[in-house]
Amino acid sequence: MHFGDSIFIFLLALVLFGPKKLPEIGRQIGKLLAEFRRASNEFKMQIDEELRAMEHEERQKQLEKAAEEARKKQLPEEQEKTLTILPPSSGVTVTAESPYVNMPKSEIAAEYLEALAKEEQTQQAAALNGDNPQTSQESEQAPIHHG
Numbered sequence: 001m002h003f004g005d006s007i008f009i010f011l012l013a014l015v016l017f018g019p020k021k022l023p024e025i026g027r028q029i030g031k032l033l034a035e036f037r038r039a040s041n042e043f044k045m046q047i048d049e050e051l052r053a054m055e056h057e058e059r060q061k062q063l064e065k066a067a068e069e070a071r072k073k074q075l076p077e078e079q080e081k082t083l084t085i086l087p088p089s090s091g092v093t094v095t096a097e098s099p100y101v102n103m104p105k106s107e108i109a110a111e112y113l114e115a116l117a118k119e120e121q122t123q124q125a126a127a128l129n130g131d132n133p134q135t136s137q138e139s140e141q142a143p144i145h146h147g
Helices: 003-085 110-129 133-141
Strands: none
């Protein structure tokens, strides 16, 4: 609308309603316009809020889906690790003795056999010298008490 159109409408309202009712009508129109703006702003805010909520839900679903896929990928790997870590059950009772006592010597690691041979040689040498190998081992393994 142009300025001339606004003046024409104002003069027409002045003639129709008179100079006494025109300020009241102006106030009522102002209040209606303010209410309309307030209602339209609330409506826009509700729409924006709903859109944000929907976007948030979509992001949550995507994150949950990605996490589930990651768990599915890791699950077989974890199962393999669990299966390889667990020792096989042979039904043999565990004792304080060497676990290799009843095992064939061909299956025993060479390093372990060498260590056993050295220990036997040390005990035999101590027996020839007259030392008691049990006493020397006990003194080496004796607990230390701090008082």
